Amino acid sequence: MRVNMHTHSVFCDGKDTPEEMVNEAIRQGFEILGFSSHGYSPNDECSMSPQATLDYIREINRLKEAYKDQITIYLGIEEDKTCRIPSKDPYDFVIGSVHFVEKDGTFMSVDYSEEMMEQILKEFYHGSFLCYARAYYKEVTELAEAEEVDIIGHLDLLMKYNDKEKWIRFDDPEYLETARACIDAIGDRKIYEVNTGAMARGYRTMPYPHRTLLAYMKEKNLRLMLNSDCHDKTKLTCGYELSLRLLKEAGFTELWILKNGRFQPADINLFH
Ligand SMILES: [Zn+2]
Numbered sequence: 668m669r670v671n672m673h674t675h676s677v678f679c680d681g682k683d684t685p686e687e688m689v690n691e692a693i694r695q696g697f698e699i700l701g702f703s704s705h706g707y708s709p710n711d712e713c714s715m716s717p718q719a720t721l722d723y724i725r726e727i728n729r730l731k732e733a734y735k736d737q738i739t740i741y742l743g744i745e746e747d748k749t750c751r752i753p754s755k756d757p758y759d760f761v762i763g764s765v766h767f768v769e770k771d772g773t774f775m776s777v778d779y780s781e782e783m784m785e786q787i788l789k790e791f792y793h794g795s796f797l798c799y800a801r802a803y804y805k806e807v808t809e810l811a812e813a814e815e816v817d818i819i820g821h822l823d824l825l826m827k828y829n830d831k832e833k834w835i836r837f838d839d840p841e842y843l844e845t846a847r848a849c850i851d852a853i854g855d856r857k858i859y860e861v862n863t864g865a866m867a868r869g870y871r872t873m874p875y876p877h878r879t880l881l882a883y884m885k886e887k888n889l890r891l892m893l894n895s896d897c898h899d900k901t902k903l904t905c906g907y908e909l910s911l912r913l914l915k916e917a918g919f920t921e922l923w924i925l926k927n928g929r930f931q932p933a934d935i936n937l938f939h
Pocket residue numbers: 745764766820821
């Protein structure tokens with residue numbers, strides 16, 4: 668089974684048109700492809716304008732119909748706390764992702780660049796990664812309160828530039844406590860994604876969330892899905908092999924998919 672529910676295109680910051688992505692997904696034997704353009708946010712230059720949003724909805728719905736005999740396409744959106752969608756209609760699913768931390772009305776991007784992350788640390792949190800982590804996870808916990816959110820996007824995105832543990836150890840007890848408190852607060856109300864996007868772009872050798880958190884999520888019996896956060900059609904399954912191995916090692920026997928319009932579990936051994 669091949670599935671990806673986190674796909675970007677030229678409608679936001681992706682490289683390819685949705686139709687190019689669909690054709691490549693069909694070529695690679697995908698059964699399900701969900702599009703999740705960045706919903707409009709005035710703070711986010713990567714997000715779709717209100718007009719582009721209307722064009723995006725029209726185009727994905729056109730593709731759904733045009734390719735319905737070859738692949739199931741879903742219309743989704745990746746929304747941020749800084750700008751929630753006004754209504755879940757017409758979307759099939761919503762990914763809730765935190766890309767910004769805010770202090771005194773200024774929004775700073777968590778994942779834009781390592782330089783910006785350093786600036787956030789210095790100017791917002793006096794160089795304390797733990798204070799930064801607490802602020803980030805507070806935003807995630809708050810966004811998860813949004814009823815329309817189905818999937819929690821890239822849970823530990825703030826670790827994007829920490830692959831070599833330059834800023835903090837992945838098993839730092841206080842860091843883990845902060846992340847676990849966020850997971851506890853959200854509980855099983857949402858599906859969490861394992862996201863390989865930073866692997867595709869060479870920032871990380873591991874997916875989000877780190878395996879230290881995957882084990883905790885298994886302990887809590889939470890629902891996970893595997894997504895590539897794809898911005899380039901050649902990377903549709905980037906990192907899937909490693910992620911599936913990590914998930915199996917953590918004890919997961921099933922992953923969640925959207926099928927026939929309903930979230931449901933599927934045997935992890937079916938995925939590749
Ligand atoms: Zn994102």
